[in-house]
Amino acid sequence: MSSSQTVFDTGNVDDTSQTVGGAAPSPLACLQACQQCHDTCRAAAFGISPAAAQELGADEVRLLLECAELCQLSANWQLAGSRNGGQICAVCAKVCRQCQERCAEIDGMQPCAAACQRCAESCESMGAMA
Amino acid sequence: MSSSQTVFDTGNVDDTSQTVGGAAPSPLACLQACQQCHDTCRAAAFGISPAAAQELGADEVRLLLECAELCQLSANWQLAGSRNGGQICAVCAKVCRQCQERCAEIDGMQPCAAACQRCAESCESMGAMA
């Protein structure tokens, strides 16, 4: 069970992939995209997964960490119902795009590029509402 | 989809409730229990959910925040494959027990008490391995 299910009490979180990047921005989808991007980028920064992450240079490690930290703040502020969440989302989207572009150039780092892309798209939708 | 699915590439995370507190400690179950406890306690600390959280006193808000912060560090270190994760889990279990006991005494805060109990049980198992 996803942690977001309890907090927001949604019936079905498996539809996330349909709503991210869709016409109407979904707060729950954005929260989940930020949390997933955080987890994926952090695990990569520490060389846990994917396997290619064990060969990263220090610059990539630092970009992944920066992305993970901002995704975490963005998710935390959404959980807290912050009225400044949209502004954080807008910056988060930009950092995710930087991380996506770098990861897309590295063999085996596509899982990170994909998580960053999903998060950027969702945060761009939320940021536009701010 | 849970954020942990991608990182650890598990087939089925919906069995979590069966494994938490069971005989063999499960790293994935502990990560998820920490993340869920963080999300639940943070949303409560900021008065988002459950509804009873809007009536909390400042002392309860602070305990919930402390619990959320330590669950977040514990989850983050597990994601990072830290060899010190077990020691953090052991302290996390103690703070979760404090938060569980306080929330259990407040009408409507049972969702937080339950999340804290699950996290404490899972962290106690992991801490015992440290």
Added chain:
Amino acid sequence: MSSSQTVFDTGNVDDTSQTVGGAAPSPLACLQACQQCHDTCRAAAFGISPAAAQELGADEVRLLLECAELCQLSANWQLAGSRNGGQICAVCAKVCRQCQERCAEIDGMQPCAAACQRCAESCESMGAMA
């Protein structure tokens, strides 16, 4: 000795008060203003100091925490030499202004209002350079 002295190797950090809000934005002054605002707002949120903080309502506690969290991220990204630091500073300035205005209305919370004002002024200078 301030922690920033070692990292940036400055000879004299006691001149901070003269440079914050002055003509030229100073990276070291902004880092210190963010760290001081974080420490002040966090100690207040948890009822440690000033004394008036023990009487705060939950809404004020939450605003102080949000301010502290963003000041911490802003300081951390400055320490990390992030090229996205200016964008975070710009959002940080806005949240500090909200916190300053609320604290200025509460008897005994002037230390927080002052720390928020200094941080906002310094972050506005840095954000304008982004």
Added chain:
Amino acid sequence: MSSSQTVFDTGNVDDTSQTVGGAAPSPLACLQACQQCHDTCRAAAFGISPAAAQELGADEVRLLLECAELCQLSANWQLAGSRNGGQICAVCAKVCRQCQERCAEIDGMQPCAAACQRCAESCESMGAMA
């Protein structure tokens, strides 16, 4: 002015070096040692300073980050007056010792080794009181 001066309202924080590792553990000295160790290790992890930090391998970057994260939590909990601060200090001391030992083996990383040693000594004193 150090950020800790305002929060704890001490007259003279420049005596820190005399009290760290001395007979009586000092809460203010421990807070400052944790904050300084965080700042130093984080700046090193991101290749900002010292110069030798630009040549670190990914493993050292990760250890520095883990140390910085735990020092930050330890400082934050001390600021919050947590009654669990001593337990966090005890784990923090162990991680600082690991980071100190690794940094002491690398040319040019002595500033980090020194900050880790000071923080470990101070946290060991505080942890022993828990």
